[in-house]
Amino acid sequence: MGPTAARTGATARLTRRSLLLAGCGGLGAAALGLPPARVTAAPPLPVQSAGPPPEPLEVELVARRRSARILPEPAGPTPVVTYGDDFPGPVIRLKKGQRLRAMLVNELDAHTSIHWHGIRLPNAEDGVPFLTQAPVKPGERHLYDFTPPDSGSFFFHTHCNTVEMLGRGLAGILIVEEEGGPAFDADLVCAVKDWQLNKDGSFGTIITDRGAGRAGTFGNTATVNGRIGPVFDVPANGDVRARLYNIDNTRILDLRVEGADAWIIAVDGNPLPPRPLDGWLMGPAMRLDVVFRAPKTAGGTVRLVNVYAPEPRPLASFRAVGEPLRKPAFEPAPLPAAAIPEPELDGAAAMRVDFSATAVAQVFDPAISGDLPLADSLCLSDKTFWAVNQRSWPEDGHQRLPPPIATLERGRSYVFELANLTPHLHPIHIHGHTFLVLDSDKRELPRHHADTVLLEPRERMRVAIRADNPGDWMFHCHIIEHQETGMMGYLRVA
Ligand SMILES: [Cu+2]
Numbered sequence: 001m002g003p004t005a006a007r008t009g010a011t012a013r014l015t016r017r018s019l020l021l022a023g024c025g026g027l028g029a030a031a032l033g034l035p036p037a038r039v040t041a042a043p044p045l046p047v048q049s050a051g052p053p054p055e056p057l058e059v060e061l062v063a064r065r066r067s068a069r070i071l072p073e074p075a076g077p078t079p080v081v082t083y084g085d086d087f088p089g090p091v092i093r094l095k096k097g098q099r100l101r102a103m104l105v106n107e108l109d110a111h112t113s114i115h116w117h118g119i120r121l122p123n124a125e126d127g128v129p130f131l132t133q134a135p136v137k138p139g140e141r142h143l144y145d146f147t148p149p150d151s152g153s154f155f156f157h158t159h160c161n162t163v164e165m166l167g168r169g170l171a172g173i174l175i176v177e178e179e180g181g182p183a184f185d186a187d188l189v190c191a192v193k194d195w196q197l198n199k200d201g202s203f204g205t206i207i208t209d210r211g212a213g214r215a216g217t218f219g220n221t222a223t224v225n226g227r228i229g230p231v232f233d234v235p236a237n238g239d240v241r242a243r244l245y246n247i248d249n250t251r252i253l254d255l256r257v258e259g260a261d262a263w264i265i266a267v268d269g270n271p272l273p274p275r276p277l278d279g280w281l282m283g284p285a286m287r288l289d290v291v292f293r294a295p296k297t298a299g300g301t302v303r304l305v306n307v308y309a310p311e312p313r314p315l316a317s318f319r320a321v322g323e324p325l326r327k328p329a330f331e332p333a334p335l336p337a338a339a340i341p342e343p344e345l346d347g348a349a350a351m352r353v354d355f356s357a358t359a360v361a362q363v364f365d366p367a368i369s370g371d372l373p374l375a376d377s378l379c380l381s382d383k384t385f386w387a388v389n390q391r392s393w394p395e396d397g398h399q400r401l402p403p404p405i406a407t408l409e410r411g412r413s414y415v416f417e418l419a420n421l422t423p424h425l426h427p428i429h430i431h432g433h434t435f436l437v438l439d440s441d442k443r444e445l446p447r448h449h450a451d452t453v454l455l456e457p458r459e460r461m462r463v464a465i466r467a468d469n470p471g472d473w474m475f476h477c478h479i480i481e482h483q484e485t486g487m488m489g490y491l492r493v494a
Contacts, residue, residue: 057101067080070221070227071221075200081108087169088189094148094175095177099146100147102143103141104141104142106142111137132471152268153266153287157172164207166249176269182291186238192246232318236297236325241290249479257305261293263277263290273334285478296324303317304317349412349413349414358392404491411468413466432473437449438464441461442460467491472490476488
């Protein structure tokens, strides 16, 4: 019960330390859940509110091909690409206000970078090759150094050759713990990802033109934390916080907790007034923090199920263990409110952003891209199917940056009308800022913060930001095949 233990165990004592992530192995030795990042020398944590901010957390993330057990025997292990021995991993937990110094070590045979998804960080730390940093070449190291301003459930992943590299597992978890707020008896990470595997455990085809031009190429092996149908032990009658992540490249999820009343308490790490978990669609990269009361009786179980499928698909279960905790009646309490700068909606500039299919699939021109191997470029596919405001990202070659979608005036507020002109769903993600979601022309949405919003077919959604973070910020679909075949652009805040 790794992340649960992390509340009370080693990583609850986060101070300065280094993570040792060398070595090969399966997807973690722990039988259940995810173990916390392995640490050395963990002196006791000073009380947060009484003293100076905690010392920086230092981690080393070694991007490398590893071998993992996903399918049971007689299948062989799967040749994943990860930052450590666990998937998703490691789980980095920071206190609010704590600085992270993460050294990326590239032991791959292609360049790489790390994007810190959902974090409002300085542009130079955002991890987009060619746009915010030079790609980290094989054998090189690169230090990311920032202090996340917000608490919440975030993650990190490669932003290079993402279809294949994220498809093979190059992602980890970043949790920033809030100060104050309700106590939980368990705090779990449940990261949902499908893998496209052959029967022998090797990878099948991760991207197809047919998938890239439609809803995406789906995996065939559903997992939570890299395991098929894991069972999480939780304290009987305890309040369980489950951080639900969709870290799949493609699949849309509608998660439910069967057997308990589950409440959403945060979206993309951003608190909102508790509301029942009932039909909140999650596109790739989206997260929900939910809370539910575990069964009273030891051995009782509840199930995590994806109902966005022809048949509901059980993904994991939670099993009550131990003497039942003595608790008052279950009532989900809100998390402390986020401190994201409020856009000034009066006088905000309005801007429309169209997400569409390209009129004609354009064949990628190697004469423009030069002789850079495809695996070393921003984009895996040689075609474009998608566009943002009628432009497809790779049309001018991957290293020749297109002009920004728009240049935003620093400090000014903007209301974007995101218009999905296609019959497919698109989770639209902004870097460096957090959307205030205002409304949709198709459904009722509570006003809430998110870094990724799911546009349903033909839907128009209004979102606002205060453009307070200078730099060039990616703005793209997070169905990775869509992103890498054209549905990608960037906003310049200057
Ligand atoms: Cu898309």
